[in-house]
């Protein structure tokens with residue numbers, strides 16, 4: 544049985560922006576809550592990097608290499624901890640993380656350097 548994704552207060556995204564990849568399944572034991580500033584929260588699947596979790600929510604993201612080389616995906620970690628899949632090569636500023644190559648170790652709060660805008664799939 545799957546349960547619908549829980550969205551919390553001040554959500555910018557309506558239910559139609561939540562796709563099937565973001566459904567919480569009870570057998571996923573390590574799912575973490577990812578909060579974007581004070582705007583929107585969602586439950587991330589444990590196998591997703593933070594970048595993949597944002598994409599699963601249809602949130603527009605910035606990236607290039609997706610492997611920790613370029614640093615383009617850098618966001619600010621306001622609260623919580625992350626685990627890197629491998630040590631990234633790109634320079635990481637103080638308080639920043641590379642969401643392409645890390646997963647949420649705890650519930651986290653991040654700040655995007657751009658508005659958390661849902662991708663409008665109907666325009667594509």
Ligand code: FES
Pocket residue numbers: 605606607608609610611612613614615616617633641642643644
């Ligand atoms: S996309 Fe290049 S470091 Fe994340």
